[in-house]
Amino acid sequence: MTVITRLGGPGTAPCTGPGTAPCTGPGTGPGTGPGTGDGPCIGPCLPVPQEPTIRIIPTVGRFFFIPNSDLQLTNPLMIPADQFVDDNGNAVASFPNLDQNSYHNLYINGILQEGGSYSVSTNALNINPTTETIYAGTPIILETVQFSIQIIT
Incomplete structure:
Protein backbone atom coordinates (compact mmCIF):
# COMPACT_ATOMS: atom_id res chain seq x y z
CA MET A 1 0.00 0.00 0.00
CA GLU A 51 7.12 0.42 6.56
CA PRO A 52 6.12 -3.11 5.53
CA THR A 53 4.09 -5.18 7.93
CA ILE A 54 5.73 -8.48 8.86
CA ARG A 55 3.60 -11.35 10.09
CA ILE A 56 5.10 -14.43 11.70
CA ILE A 57 2.93 -17.43 10.97
CA PRO A 58 3.32 -20.57 13.10
CA THR A 59 2.18 -23.93 11.76
CA VAL A 60 1.74 -26.55 14.47
CA GLY A 61 1.40 -30.28 13.94
CA ARG A 62 0.78 -32.90 16.62
CA PHE A 63 1.24 -36.60 16.06
CA PHE A 64 0.01 -39.31 18.45
CA PHE A 65 1.08 -42.90 19.02
CA ILE A 66 -0.10 -45.27 21.76
CA PRO A 67 1.87 -48.54 21.88
CA ASN A 68 -0.05 -51.82 22.22
CA SER A 69 2.83 -53.47 24.08
CA ASP A 70 5.69 -52.40 26.35
CA LEU A 71 8.63 -50.73 24.57
CA GLN A 72 12.02 -51.58 26.09
CA LEU A 73 14.56 -48.83 25.59
CA THR A 74 17.66 -51.01 26.06
CA ASN A 75 18.32 -50.52 22.31
CA PRO A 76 17.51 -47.56 20.06
CA LEU A 77 13.79 -47.49 19.31
CA MET A 78 12.45 -46.46 15.91
CA ILE A 79 8.74 -45.72 15.59
CA PRO A 80 7.78 -45.24 11.92
CA ALA A 81 5.81 -42.09 11.10
CA ASP A 82 2.99 -44.18 9.62
CA GLN A 83 2.24 -45.54 13.11
CA PHE A 84 1.10 -42.06 14.23
CA VAL A 85 -2.17 -40.20 13.74
CA ASP A 86 -2.69 -36.43 13.58
CA ASP A 87 -5.01 -34.17 15.62
CA ASN A 88 -7.99 -35.38 13.61
CA GLY A 89 -7.19 -39.06 13.99
CA ASN A 90 -6.00 -39.37 10.38
CA ALA A 91 -3.10 -41.69 9.57
CA VAL A 92 0.21 -39.95 8.93
CA ALA A 93 2.48 -40.91 6.02
CA SER A 94 5.45 -38.81 7.16
CA PHE A 95 6.50 -36.04 9.52
CA PRO A 96 7.14 -32.50 8.25
CA ASN A 97 10.69 -31.76 7.15
CA LEU A 98 11.88 -29.22 9.71
CA ASP A 99 14.38 -26.47 8.94
CA GLN A 100 16.21 -23.82 10.97
CA ASN A 101 12.93 -21.93 11.55
CA SER A 102 11.26 -24.95 13.13
CA TYR A 103 11.44 -27.21 16.14
CA HIS A 104 9.83 -30.31 17.60
CA ASN A 105 8.98 -31.51 21.09
CA LEU A 106 8.46 -35.06 22.28
CA TYR A 107 6.07 -35.87 25.12
CA ILE A 108 5.91 -39.31 26.67
CA ASN A 109 3.01 -39.77 29.07
CA GLY A 110 2.56 -35.99 28.99
CA ILE A 111 6.16 -35.27 30.06
CA LEU A 112 8.37 -33.17 27.79
CA GLN A 113 11.53 -35.13 26.91
CA GLU A 114 15.06 -33.73 26.69
CA GLY A 115 16.03 -32.74 23.16
CA GLY A 116 19.05 -35.06 23.11
CA SER A 117 17.02 -38.15 24.02
CA TYR A 118 15.44 -38.52 20.56
CA SER A 119 15.71 -37.52 16.92
CA VAL A 120 13.14 -37.09 14.20
CA SER A 121 13.32 -37.69 10.47
CA THR A 122 10.50 -37.42 7.97
CA ASN A 123 10.10 -41.21 8.22
CA ALA A 124 10.42 -41.96 11.93
CA LEU A 125 10.78 -40.96 15.54
CA ASN A 126 13.99 -42.41 17.01
CA ILE A 127 14.31 -42.69 20.78
CA ASN A 128 17.81 -43.17 22.19
CA PRO A 129 18.46 -46.18 24.46
CA THR A 130 18.09 -45.87 28.24
CA THR A 131 17.25 -48.36 30.95
CA GLU A 132 13.61 -47.29 30.86
CA THR A 133 10.44 -48.94 29.59
CA ILE A 134 7.54 -47.21 27.90
CA TYR A 135 4.54 -49.23 28.99
CA ALA A 136 1.66 -50.25 26.74
CA GLY A 137 -1.02 -47.55 26.57
CA THR A 138 1.43 -44.71 27.32
CA PRO A 139 0.79 -41.82 24.92
CA ILE A 140 3.73 -40.65 22.80
CA ILE A 141 3.14 -37.24 21.25
CA LEU A 142 5.39 -35.50 18.75
CA GLU A 143 4.73 -31.80 18.31
CA THR A 144 6.21 -29.85 15.40
CA VAL A 145 6.25 -26.06 15.08
CA GLN A 146 7.25 -24.36 11.85
CA PHE A 147 7.52 -20.60 11.38
CA SER A 148 7.14 -18.69 8.14
CA ILE A 149 6.88 -14.98 7.49
CA GLN A 150 4.60 -12.92 5.34
CA ILE A 151 5.69 -9.45 4.29
CA ILE A 152 2.86 -7.08 3.44
CA THR A 153 3.80 -3.90 1.59
Whole structure:
Protein backbone atom coordinates (compact mmCIF):
# COMPACT_ATOMS: atom_id res chain seq x y z
CA MET A 1 0.00 0.00 0.00
CA THR A 2 1.43 3.40 -0.92
CA VAL A 3 0.18 6.63 0.61
CA ILE A 4 0.32 9.62 -1.72
CA THR A 5 1.45 12.72 0.13
CA ARG A 6 1.49 16.20 -1.25
CA LEU A 7 4.41 18.26 -0.05
CA GLY A 8 4.31 22.04 0.22
CA GLY A 9 7.27 24.34 -0.24
CA PRO A 10 10.44 24.15 1.83
CA GLY A 11 9.76 23.62 5.53
CA THR A 12 6.07 22.86 5.09
CA ALA A 13 4.23 19.89 6.49
CA PRO A 14 2.83 17.15 4.26
CA CYS A 15 -0.81 17.02 3.31
CA THR A 16 -2.67 13.94 2.13
CA GLY A 17 -4.85 13.38 -0.89
CA PRO A 18 -4.80 14.40 -4.55
CA GLY A 19 -4.76 17.94 -5.88
CA THR A 20 -4.37 20.87 -3.53
CA ALA A 21 -5.57 19.55 -0.17
CA PRO A 22 -4.92 21.81 2.81
CA CYS A 23 -1.72 21.31 4.80
CA THR A 24 -2.18 19.65 8.17
CA GLY A 25 1.00 20.27 10.17
CA PRO A 26 3.41 23.01 11.21
CA GLY A 27 5.54 24.70 8.58
CA THR A 28 6.62 27.97 7.11
CA GLY A 29 4.63 27.82 3.89
CA PRO A 30 0.90 27.77 3.37
CA GLY A 31 -0.89 25.55 5.84
CA THR A 32 -1.90 25.29 9.47
CA GLY A 33 0.90 25.80 11.94
CA PRO A 34 2.54 28.33 14.19
CA GLY A 35 2.40 31.79 12.63
CA THR A 36 0.88 30.63 9.31
CA GLY A 37 -2.54 30.70 7.73
CA ASP A 38 -4.69 28.17 5.97
CA GLY A 39 -4.10 27.53 2.32
CA PRO A 40 -3.46 24.88 -0.32
CA CYS A 41 -0.29 22.82 -0.48
CA ILE A 42 2.03 23.75 -3.29
CA GLY A 43 4.21 21.18 -5.04
CA PRO A 44 4.05 17.75 -6.65
CA CYS A 45 2.37 14.71 -5.14
CA LEU A 46 5.09 12.31 -3.93
CA PRO A 47 4.69 8.73 -2.69
CA VAL A 48 5.80 8.30 0.90
CA PRO A 49 7.26 4.85 1.56
CA GLN A 50 5.45 2.91 4.24
CA GLU A 51 7.12 0.42 6.56
CA PRO A 52 6.12 -3.11 5.53
CA THR A 53 4.09 -5.18 7.93
CA ILE A 54 5.73 -8.48 8.86
CA ARG A 55 3.60 -11.35 10.09
CA ILE A 56 5.10 -14.43 11.70
CA ILE A 57 2.93 -17.43 10.97
CA PRO A 58 3.32 -20.57 13.10
CA THR A 59 2.18 -23.93 11.76
CA VAL A 60 1.74 -26.55 14.47
CA GLY A 61 1.40 -30.28 13.94
CA ARG A 62 0.78 -32.90 16.62
CA PHE A 63 1.24 -36.60 16.06
CA PHE A 64 0.01 -39.31 18.45
CA PHE A 65 1.08 -42.90 19.02
CA ILE A 66 -0.10 -45.27 21.76
CA PRO A 67 1.87 -48.54 21.88
CA ASN A 68 -0.05 -51.82 22.22
CA SER A 69 2.83 -53.47 24.08
CA ASP A 70 5.69 -52.40 26.35
CA LEU A 71 8.63 -50.73 24.57
CA GLN A 72 12.02 -51.58 26.09
CA LEU A 73 14.56 -48.83 25.59
CA THR A 74 17.66 -51.01 26.06
CA ASN A 75 18.32 -50.52 22.31
CA PRO A 76 17.51 -47.56 20.06
CA LEU A 77 13.79 -47.49 19.31
CA MET A 78 12.45 -46.46 15.91
CA ILE A 79 8.74 -45.72 15.59
CA PRO A 80 7.78 -45.24 11.92
CA ALA A 81 5.81 -42.09 11.10
CA ASP A 82 2.99 -44.18 9.62
CA GLN A 83 2.24 -45.54 13.11
CA PHE A 84 1.10 -42.06 14.23
CA VAL A 85 -2.17 -40.20 13.74
CA ASP A 86 -2.69 -36.43 13.58
CA ASP A 87 -5.01 -34.17 15.62
CA ASN A 88 -7.99 -35.38 13.61
CA GLY A 89 -7.19 -39.06 13.99
CA ASN A 90 -6.00 -39.37 10.38
CA ALA A 91 -3.10 -41.69 9.57
CA VAL A 92 0.21 -39.95 8.93
CA ALA A 93 2.48 -40.91 6.02
CA SER A 94 5.45 -38.81 7.16
CA PHE A 95 6.50 -36.04 9.52
CA PRO A 96 7.14 -32.50 8.25
CA ASN A 97 10.69 -31.76 7.15
CA LEU A 98 11.88 -29.22 9.71
CA ASP A 99 14.38 -26.47 8.94
CA GLN A 100 16.21 -23.82 10.97
CA ASN A 101 12.93 -21.93 11.55
CA SER A 102 11.26 -24.95 13.13
CA TYR A 103 11.44 -27.21 16.14
CA HIS A 104 9.83 -30.31 17.60
CA ASN A 105 8.98 -31.51 21.09
CA LEU A 106 8.46 -35.06 22.28
CA TYR A 107 6.07 -35.87 25.12
CA ILE A 108 5.91 -39.31 26.67
CA ASN A 109 3.01 -39.77 29.07
CA GLY A 110 2.56 -35.99 28.99
CA ILE A 111 6.16 -35.27 30.06
CA LEU A 112 8.37 -33.17 27.79
CA GLN A 113 11.53 -35.13 26.91
CA GLU A 114 15.06 -33.73 26.69
CA GLY A 115 16.03 -32.74 23.16
CA GLY A 116 19.05 -35.06 23.11
CA SER A 117 17.02 -38.15 24.02
CA TYR A 118 15.44 -38.52 20.56
CA SER A 119 15.71 -37.52 16.92
CA VAL A 120 13.14 -37.09 14.20
CA SER A 121 13.32 -37.69 10.47
CA THR A 122 10.50 -37.42 7.97
CA ASN A 123 10.10 -41.21 8.22
CA ALA A 124 10.42 -41.96 11.93
CA LEU A 125 10.78 -40.96 15.54
CA ASN A 126 13.99 -42.41 17.01
CA ILE A 127 14.31 -42.69 20.78
CA ASN A 128 17.81 -43.17 22.19
CA PRO A 129 18.46 -46.18 24.46
CA THR A 130 18.09 -45.87 28.24
CA THR A 131 17.25 -48.36 30.95
CA GLU A 132 13.61 -47.29 30.86
CA THR A 133 10.44 -48.94 29.59
CA ILE A 134 7.54 -47.21 27.90
CA TYR A 135 4.54 -49.23 28.99
CA ALA A 136 1.66 -50.25 26.74
CA GLY A 137 -1.02 -47.55 26.57
CA THR A 138 1.43 -44.71 27.32
CA PRO A 139 0.79 -41.82 24.92
CA ILE A 140 3.73 -40.65 22.80
CA ILE A 141 3.14 -37.24 21.25
CA LEU A 142 5.39 -35.50 18.75
CA GLU A 143 4.73 -31.80 18.31
CA THR A 144 6.21 -29.85 15.40
CA VAL A 145 6.25 -26.06 15.08
CA GLN A 146 7.25 -24.36 11.85
CA PHE A 147 7.52 -20.60 11.38
CA SER A 148 7.14 -18.69 8.14
CA ILE A 149 6.88 -14.98 7.49
CA GLN A 150 4.60 -12.92 5.34
CA ILE A 151 5.69 -9.45 4.29
CA ILE A 152 2.86 -7.08 3.44
CA THR A 153 3.80 -3.90 1.59
